[in-house]
Amino acid sequence: MPMRPLNLLACSALLLVAVSASGQDAAKYFDGNCGMCHAIGGPPGGAPDLKDVTKRRDHRWLIRFILNPDEVAKADPDAAALVKQFDGMVMPTTDGATEPIVEALLKYIDAAGGAPAQAPAAAATMPPARTVTASDVANGRDLYEGRRRLAHRGPSCVSCHRLESIGGLGGGTLGPDLTRVDQRLGGTRGLTAWLGNPPTRVMRAVFRSQPLADDETFAIAAMLGDTSAREPAAAQSRARAFVATGVAGALMTLALMAMLWSRRLRAVRRPLVDAARRGRGDAR
Structure with a gap:
């Protein structure tokens, strides 16, 4: 009997430790x-502020959406x-997400959103602001297109992603199009x-x-941002080049057809004229 209060205290302590660990896991x-896309009461990062x-969405809806965003987006x-x-x-499907993890995540978002004295949860993941230079943009383009190898020997971006400003076919199609991704x-x-x-x-x-x-992430992001800023002018330039190429191709095709057709007419008419002349000569 005397052990029961101690047992109860021990169980309570274990429960508090488990809850604390769960909160730490959810934050991590x-x-x-x-955190690279969502803020909790902070500046937007390309996705909704959480x-x-x-309070804005139904609890079960949030769980379904986080576990399978693509399927929910198609039907909801x-x-x-x-x-x-x-x-x-x-939103991409989160790797390793389960319903218990999502439940802990929603509790963490609630707690972080209700703590105004603390910095937004996503602030730690946002890099400090830097001024983009022409050298950063050029370096990013070399890394993106594979003219310069990545430090840890990863594949270049162009092997999987398309970008309008790149000549030729514009890149691979395994990943999404990165035009205006910034x-x-x-x-x-x-x-x-x-x-x-990622x-x-x-x-x-x-x-x-x-x-x-x-330095590689910043350079590639700087290049993509610069490409996005130049995209309207680049699109007009590509449109003009496309029209000019089409007109030049049409003129060359017409000229070639005219040359071939004129030779074909001479090949039919000349033998007839020559035969007629020979016939007159024989008659004389």
């Missing part, structure tokens, strides 16, 4: 999978509206944070053992 999970999200009008609001960017992920800072800790399954599998260096 958020920083590793969500402060008070459990609210999710489809969010996708449209953020330029068609669908506008979808919160500018150069948001994109730098995303590249430093949440998508394929990117994690590729770069887990060979991550991008800090």
Whole structure:
């Protein structure tokens, strides 16, 4: 009998430790999978601010969406509206997410959103602001296109991603098109944070053992931001080049057809004229 209070106290202590560990795991999970795009009461990073999200959305809806965002976005009008609001960017399926993890994550978001004295949870994942230089942009383009190898020997971006400003076929198609991607992920800072800790399954599998260096993430993000800023002028230039190439090709085709057709007419008419002349000569 005397041991019962002690047992109860021990169980309570273990429960408090478990709850504390769960909260720490949720914070770590958020920083590793969500913080590069989402803030909790902070500046936007290319995805919705999650402060008070459990008050704005149904609890079961949030769990379903986090576990399978692509499927929910296809069938749910609210999710489809969010996708449209953020330029068609669908949240990737979070690697290793389970319902207990999502429950702990939502509790963590509630706690972080209700603590105004603390800095936003995503602030630690955002890199400090830096001034982009022409050298950064040129370096980023070399890294993106594979003219310069990444420090940890990872694959170049162009092997999987398409970008309008790149000549030829524009790059691979395994990953999404990166044209104007900085506008979808919160500018150069948001994109730098995303590249430093990418949440998508394929990117994690590729770069887990060979991550991008800090200078590489910034240079690539700077290049993509510069490309996005130049995109309207570049699009007009490509349109003019396309029209000019089409007109030149049409003129060359017409000229070639005229040459071939004129030879064909001479080949028919001349033998007839020559035969007629020979006939007159024989008659004389």
